[in-house]
Amino acid sequence: MAFPRLGVIGAGQLARMMVAPATALGVNLRLLATDPHESGAQICDHFIGDPSDVEAVLKFARTCDVVTFEHEQVPQSVIKNLENNGVKVYPRSDTFIYSQNKVEMRKKMDELGLPNPQWQEYDGADVHIAFPLIAKTITGGYDGRGVFVITSQAELEKLHKEIGKSLLLEEKLNFDSEIAIMVARSPHGQAATWAPTWTVQDGGICTSTVTPAPDISDELASAAANIALKIAQGVSLVGVMAVELFRIGDRLIVNELAMRPHNSGHWTIEGAQTSQFEQHIRAVLDLPLGDTSLTSTWAVMGNILGGEKSDMYRPYLHLMARTPALKFHHYRKEVRPGRKIGHVTLLGEDLLELRNDVQHALDYLSGVIDE
Amino acid sequence: MAFPRLGVIGAGQLARMMVAPATALGVNLRLLATDPHESGAQICDHFIGDPSDVEAVLKFARTCDVVTFEHEQVPQSVIKNLENNGVKVYPRSDTFIYSQNKVEMRKKMDELGLPNPQWQEYDGADVHIAFPLIAKTITGGYDGRGVFVITSQAELEKLHKEIGKSLLLEEKLNFDSEIAIMVARSPHGQAATWAPTWTVQDGGICTSTVTPAPDISDELASAAANIALKIAQGVSLVGVMAVELFRIGDRLIVNELAMRPHNSGHWTIEGAQTSQFEQHIRAVLDLPLGDTSLTSTWAVMGNILGGEKSDMYRPYLHLMARTPALKFHHYRKEVRPGRKIGHVTLLGEDLLELRNDVQHALDYLSGVIDE
Numbered sequence: 001m002a003f004p005r006l007g008v009i010g011a012g013q014l015a016r017m018m019v020a021p022a023t024a025l026g027v028n029l030r031l032l033a034t035d036p037h038e039s040g041a042q043i044c045d046h047f048i049g050d051p052s053d054v055e056a057v058l059k060f061a062r063t064c065d066v067v068t069f070e071h072e073q074v075p076q077s078v079i080k081n082l083e084n085n086g087v088k089v090y091p092r093s094d095t096f097i098y099s100q101n102k103v104e105m106r107k108k109m110d111e112l113g114l115p116n117p118q119w120q121e122y123d124g125a126d127v128h129i130a131f132p133l134i135a136k137t138i139t140g141g142y143d144g145r146g147v148f149v150i151t152s153q154a155e156l157e158k159l160h161k162e163i164g165k166s167l168l169l170e171e172k173l174n175f176d177s178e179i180a181i182m183v184a185r186s187p188h189g190q191a192a193t194w195a196p197t198w199t200v201q202d203g204g205i206c207t208s209t210v211t212p213a214p215d216i217s218d219e220l221a222s223a224a225a226n227i228a229l230k231i232a233q234g235v236s237l238v239g240v241m242a243v244e245l246f247r248i249g250d251r252l253i254v255n256e257l258a259m260r261p262h263n264s265g266h267w268t269i270e271g272a273q274t275s276q277f278e279q280h281i282r283a284v285l286d287l288p289l290g291d292t293s294l295t296s297t298w299a300v301m302g303n304i305l306g307g308e309k310s311d312m313y314r315p316y317l318h319l320m321a322r323t324p325a326l327k328f329h330h331y332r333k334e335v336r337p338g339r340k341i342g343h344v345t346l347l348g349e350d351l352l353e354l355r356n357d358v359q360h361a362l363d364y365l366s367g368v369i370d371e
Numbered sequence: 372m373a374f375p376r377l378g379v380i381g382a383g384q385l386a387r388m389m390v391a392p393a394t395a396l397g398v399n400l401r402l403l404a405t406d407p408h409e410s411g412a413q414i415c416d417h418f419i420g421d422p423s424d425v426e427a428v429l430k431f432a433r434t435c436d437v438v439t440f441e442h443e444q445v446p447q448s449v450i451k452n453l454e455n456n457g458v459k460v461y462p463r464s465d466t467f468i469y470s471q472n473k474v475e476m477r478k479k480m481d482e483l484g485l486p487n488p489q490w491q492e493y494d495g496a497d498v499h500i501a502f503p504l505i506a507k508t509i510t511g512g513y514d515g516r517g518v519f520v521i522t523s524q525a526e527l528e529k530l531h532k533e534i535g536k537s538l539l540l541e542e543k544l545n546f547d548s549e550i551a552i553m554v555a556r557s558p559h560g561q562a563a564t565w566a567p568t569w570t571v572q573d574g575g576i577c578t579s580t581v582t583p584a585p586d587i588s589d590e591l592a593s594a595a596a597n598i599a600l601k602i603a604q605g606v607s608l609v610g611v612m613a614v615e616l617f618r619i620g621d622r623l624i625v626n627e628l629a630m631r632p633h634n635s636g637h638w639t640i641e642g643a644q645t646s647q648f649e650q651h652i653r654a655v656l657d658l659p660l661g662d663t664s665l666t667s668t669w670a671v672m673g674n675i676l677g678g679e680k681s682d683m684y685r686p687y688l689h690l691m692a693r694t695p696a697l698k699f700h701h702y703r704k705e706v707r708p709g710r711k712i713g714h715v716t717l718l719g720e721d722l723l724e725l726r727n728d729v730q731h732a733l734d735y736l737s738g739v740i741d742e
Binding site for chain 2 (some may be wrong): 020295
């Protein structure tokens with residue numbers, strides 16, 4: 001057994017953050033990028049190709065021992081073509097579908113007896129859910145895109161016409177908080193979860209996370225882990241998956257799935273013995289999974305969203321001096337307003353102080369605080 | 372201020388381990404390699420050139436904003452040529468000399484009033500130190516190479532003839548343990564040390580380290596930090612430096628200096644809030660230094676030395692399952708008996724258990740334990 005060649009379809013920041021653990025493990029990482037300037041492609045061996053091009057992806061895959069994904073925008077036909085050609089690709093197409101198609105995901109949650117909101121597929125016929133409701137594009141949405149609050153039948157019909165495809169409708173829940181839990185599973189069936197994370201949202205975008213989620217009991221944390229493990233087994237997951245949950249009192253409702261390293265797991269780079277990026281590599285290579293325990297009492301992660309400042313290096317002079325324990329992760333993406341261009345993580349004992357320090361860093365980086 | 376281009380002269384495992392923090396910080400790292408298969412060059416932008424070739428190094432340096440080193444085998448003439456051409460190179464030539472020339476180092480320690488062993492330069496004239504003594508090549512030695520135990524005048528004369536150059540002679544100390552302490556210093560003069568490390572030696576090779584060094588008092592740990600800080604300031608260090616010390620009771624004697632990330636600081640990757648590799652980058656770029664505090668009670672690091680096994684991937688199946696918290700760092704160097712080809716690190720509370728688990732991993736990887 002030689003050190004394997006692991007191919008990743010996609011070359012964004014998630015692929016970029018796989019480079020460090022792949023290097024440490026000695027695994028040869030290569031990316032399928034659409035552009036050599038993508039975040040991951042800047043620093044990693046890569047091939048240029050379109051992830052929806054069956055032949056290009058197969059050609060790429062033939063230079064790898066195992067292939068995985070860092071985004072959902074890979075058509076099922078492309079994944080199935082890899083499988084039909086004997087490529088080891090994880091997650092499998094019939095697993096990955098549940099992170100690509102929200103109606104399939106809802107059906108699967110029902111089948112597994114897991115808590116869904118009220119939901120229906122809408123193709124212009126009757127609506128069984130009370131307004132206001134949530135309408136989602138069935139495929140292709142992420143980061144709050146493709147999600148709409150709809151207050152009336154007329155508004156729904158207008159959206160349906162615009163989108164031109166069936167929609168997923170869900171009841172609009174009045175939840176207390178949003179929780180995410182990361183889970184990993186290997187082809188052997190070994191599975192492990194990390195502590196649940198509170199994902200602090202602003203306008204449908206996760207702006208920061210706190211781990212462990214501070215507002216949930218041990219029982220609820222166990223319930224979240226059980227949901228994640230049940231899904232992982234139920235869909236034959238291989239790799240890591242984020243399970244996003246709504247908390248209403250002591251009830252948890254499944255919101256979304258993402259079968260790849262996820263923003264809600266970025267805290268694991270410093271905050272857990274094994275990061276989601278290392279674990280994803282271990283899982284898809286069918287290696288034993290690493291220890292997921294926390295390395296400190298609290299881990300606070302904040303997303304750096306593009307703001308007024310275009311220079312993202314100069315702020316180091318102030319922020320590193322002010323908060324010597326702050327960890328920076330720059331994705332080296334072009335700064336555009338509202339775009340995730342990096343994140344910071346801070347570990348420690350005093351949650352209030354950690355959250356303040358992370359917020360200060362985010363405000364300073366986005367230009368809300370002047371230099 | 373754009374993200375800077377940092378050039379590293381050398382492309383071994385130390386350069387390889389700079390890639391992860393450079394990527395996280397968004398710093399553009401480029402290496403001067405002698406061979407594209409070198410440990411660091413495999414995974415990082417690099418130029419091919421001879422580090423002793425004045426013109427090649429200058430050409431490389433002109434593509435960088437700041438230049439640093441990962442080994443000592445760069446002639447002073449090459450470094451001075453960079454300086455004379457306005458290249459920002461750290462450590463400076465008149466600092467780096469103390470890690471390249473052991474006689475200059477001894478003189479400097481005397482000048483700074485720091486504890487040296489008895490020493491003299493030997494060019495064939497009188498010997499003032501009792502036999503058995505230690506003879507060292509004045510330049511070019513590392514990892515126990517170029518260090519000799521000499522029991523008689525005849526033996527010394529024979530060695531002197533073989534080497535064909537002056538030697539450094541030092542009294543052979545009957546020490547209790549070997550300690551190393553890492554220190555970082557920036558051009559601004561900010562300096563920081565990490566906890567002192569016990570470097571466990573076997574035949575002149577460091578086989579494992581334990582941090583914090585378990586056999587020293589808080590007073591002695593402070594004394595070690597003070598020695599490191601005094602040297603850092605005294606030589607105008609920029610970057611990180613390992614200060615290797617002999618402990619005799621509650622006395623510390625300076626053994627060696629290395630002005631770069633060092634094997635005795637590998638534990639900092641997981642064991643400290645800021646690793647030596649990140650800190651070296653921060654220091655040479657004149658960024659504020661990071662927090663050096665420990666992330667756990669104990670950090671045990673073990674060097675993977677080449678043994679009977681040539682397959683270094685297959686052992687993961689056993690070791691990851693047995694010790695899920697074990698962190699692997701493979702350098703992807705060709706396996707040769709006794710060669711450092713990687714290291715493992717384990718953090719935790721129970722030092723005996725940590726040391727046993729690390730030793731098991733090393734025995735298993737080198738082939739002492741059969742599969």
